[in-house]
Amino acid sequence: MKKLILIAIFLFSSTLIFAQETYTIDGQSVHLKTAAEGPLGLLWNIIDNQYRYFIKTQDHQLVELTNTKNADNAYQEQYKSTLKDLTNNTIDISNVKLSIPSLARFIDRYNSSVDPDYVSMNANFNPEIRLGIFGGITNSPFVGNPQNVKSAVFGAEIEMLMSANKRHSGYLQLRHVAEKDDFKYKTTELSLGYRYRFVQTSRFSVYGDAKFATLNFTKATITGVDDDIISSEHVNETAFDIPLIIGLGADVKLSNSIYANLSYNQIFAIFFKNQGNFSSDITLGLKFNVN
Known part of the structure; x- marks a missing residue:
C-alpha cells in the first residue's frame, strides 16, 4: 500500500513539474513536456x-x-x-550534458x-554554496573609539544563494577584529545575515547586506582619568544581539567557481x-563555489 501511495505521489508531482503541450514536429503531432519556461524554454519527451x-x-x-x-563513432x-x-x-x-x-x-x-524576475520551474531546492575568506580594516563604529583607530579584521563565511536568479542569499560569518597598542579592543563575532543583489549580471553583482543576529566574544581595556589618577578596567564579555547592521558589497566573477569580493560593512x-x-x-x- 505504501508503495502505491509513493508511486501516486511521484506521478502527481511529475505532472506538476512537467506540463505538456502539443507541437508539430516533422509533420507529426507530439506532446512535449516543459522543463523550463522563460526567455528560453526547454521542452522534451521520448x-x-x-x-x-x-x-x-x-x-x-x-x-x-x-x-x-560521426563516421568514427564519436559524439559531435x-x-x-x-x-x-x-x-x-x-x-x-x-560542462552541459544532454540531459534534463x-x-x-x-x-x-x-x-x-536576461530577466531579473525569472523564477525557475525546478521544484527541487538546490542552493549554490560559496565559501568566502576576507580581510581588511575597521574602526569598529559601534564601539567607543575616541582616536578613530583602524584595526585589522579578517574572517570567513559560508553563503547560500537560495534562488535560480541568485538574487537572494543567507550567510553564516565568522570574523575577528584584532587588538592594537593604542586601541585595546578585540572581538570575535559569529553572525547570521541576508543579502539581496539589486544589480545582477553574469559577470558581477552588487548587493545590500543585513546582519540580523550576532554573537560576540569581546576583550577590551577601558582607560580613564579621575582627579589625575589613571585607571584601567578590563572587560571580558560575551553578548548576543539583534542589531540589524546594514552594509554593501560587490562580487566580481573571476572564473566559473571563483569570485572577488569588496564589502563596505x-x-x-x-x-x-x-x-x-x-x-x-x-x-x-575571495569566494569559492563548493557545489
Missing part, C-alpha cells in the same frame, strides 16, 4: 523510443538539440553549438541573466548607536 530535446525561443520557434555520432555534441548561438555565447557551455537536469540548470542560468545599524565615527569597515576577499 519520441520513437528516443529522448528528444527542444529549445523554445521567444518567437515560439522550436530548435532541436542533437548529439549524433551539436547541441552545445546550438545553445551557444541561442544564448549569444554568454553562458559557459563546457543539466539542460534545465543551463537554461535557468541564462534566463536569470557596518554603515549603520537599526538597533545599535554609532559611537561618533563614521564607518571605515572595508574588506576584500
